[in-house]
Structure formats: C-alpha cells, structure tokens
Amino acid sequence: MNEHVHTTQDLTKNQSLVMGALSRSDGPLSAYTILDQLRDDGFRAPLQVYRALDKLVEFGLVHRLESLNAFVACRHPGCDDHETVAFMICETCGQVNEISDNTLAKQLKRLATDAGFALKKSTVELRGICSACAAA
Amino acid sequence: MNEHVHTTQDLTKNQSLVMGALSRSDGPLSAYTILDQLRDDGFRAPLQVYRALDKLVEFGLVHRLESLNAFVACRHPGCDDHETVAFMICETCGQVNEISDNTLAKQLKRLATDAGFALKKSTVELRGICSACAAA
DNA sequence: AGTGTCACGTTATTTTGTTACACGATTGCG
C-alpha cells in the first residue's frame, strides 16, 4: 500500500535523465555539467536539473557534496541512514568514496544530544589523497 | 624567532577589517555581506574580501562553512587542530556552535587511515535545531 | 638598479542557484 522506497521506476522523465547522468558518471557532477549533458534530451534551464536533484536527494538516491557544489549517485540506495553518511574526496583524482560508519553516526548523534541539539542532517566530507593516488 | 601564531596585530588592513566584521557578528557571514559592510571602509570588489578570507582561514582565525557558503570567526583561535572541527548549525536561528571533540577527530583519522586515505581536512557540519530554539 | 615577493585595486567573467509566471496532467472529490 504505502510505497516510500523510490526506485528508478517511480521517477519522472526528468528525474530519470538526471539520475542516469549521475549513475553513468564515475565521479561527482555539478548541476550545470548535468545540464550540458542533457541538452540533447531537451534540457534547457538549470531549474530543470535542480528540481530533479531536489527530488532525488529527497528520495535518498543522490547526495549533495557541499564542499564541491556537486552531486553523486548514492552507493547503497534504499538503506535508512542517508542523513548520516561520510564522504572521502580525493583532491587529486576527484574520486568520491561514500562510507556509512555506524560508530561515527552514533558519535555524531551523541555529540548533538549532549548539546541539546536536534540533529536533522550531518555533513561529513573528508578531503585528502586516496590510496591509489598516493601510490602513484 | 619563529612566529607562526597570527594575532590581530599581524593582520593587514583588509584582513583586519574582514576579521572585525566577523568578530562583531554573532553568526556566520557571507563574503558579499562582508563586502557590503565594508563599503564605507573602501571595499569595492568581492576579491578584496575573498583574499582576506583566504588568509584568515589559513591563519586559523576563521572557518568556512561549506554548507552555508559563509564564514565564521573561530571560537578558540590559536589551538592546533583547526582542520578537524565540527559545527552545529541551527536552521531556525542561524546560530553556529563550534565544537572541538577529540574523540571525533581521532575517529575520523582512523576511518581515513583504514581506507588508506591521507586526510588533509575534514568538514563536519551538523544541521538541526538548537536547544534555545527547541525550547521556544 | 635589479629581482622577488606580497598585498592591493579594478574590471570582467564564470559558476552556481533562485524567483516569478504560465501550462498541462493527475487526482480526488461533490
């Protein structure tokens, strides 16, 4: 009856197109890069991208990387704690690694609770050099 | 001999002005808000603000809030680990609380190390409702 | 004088994100 889990089936045309662009990419994409990629599909204005992105983020299919002003497809869609996820961003190759560490999530929750802070969403973005780039 | 700790004494005129604006404010300020506040002091272009901000961040006197595109004066300048600090941002009143939790810092370092990731800087920004706003 | 460095100033441009308004499809009623 109630269907809260959004799969690629539920998505509207524009949402599917944006989701497709993000899925195809091996790294994060800016809204305007997505727009450029979807010109041939009829996209003409930034708002079309941003509206789709808003929904996709809401559905838990996409994450926004605040420190990059960019977006990535979620690595493990369908899981619950999509508001408490961490990212490792390589400053050399641009690769993004999404990690879902339960200990970290709990720690952040505790930190917030201790301060009487009602936590809604946590942004954790680690910048550095990935193992592959360090080896090279 | 070696003096790496930057106080308000070392700052150039522009840096002092920007630092002053941030210190006066009780919340985060965007670069353009700072620019507007400093028009009477001779500021005319965004770049003047951004250059000062870059230095102030470098000196550890100011933090950038990635999820807000804004800047805050550091709460405890002079301390070491300015690359590993967390912020609680109230979505109601806009107040920002800077917290320096050692356990969290260690945890993030460990998380990175485990992935062979050379951590340079960590961004932790918690969004929610502060205790004051929750009470009201 | 010659060189390098650093802060500064100005203009223009790029990148990122939003506001405002209108249209069409769908759903849920009365």
Add this chain to the structure above:
DNA sequence: CGCAATCGTGTAACAAAATAACGTGACACT
C-alpha cells in the same frame, strides 16, 4: 461530469558566489 488541488514541467530573468586577468605600489635582499 465539473471543479479544485496538486504536481511536474518549461521559460525567462535574475541574484549570489567565486574566479580570471591584469596592473600597481611597497618592501626586502643582492
């Protein structure tokens, strides 16, 4: 059926955030 409410969409204009490009003056060191 008729009608309102909702939602996704399309377009244009705009605002906000950040950078590029170029040049000036001050200072230190040689």
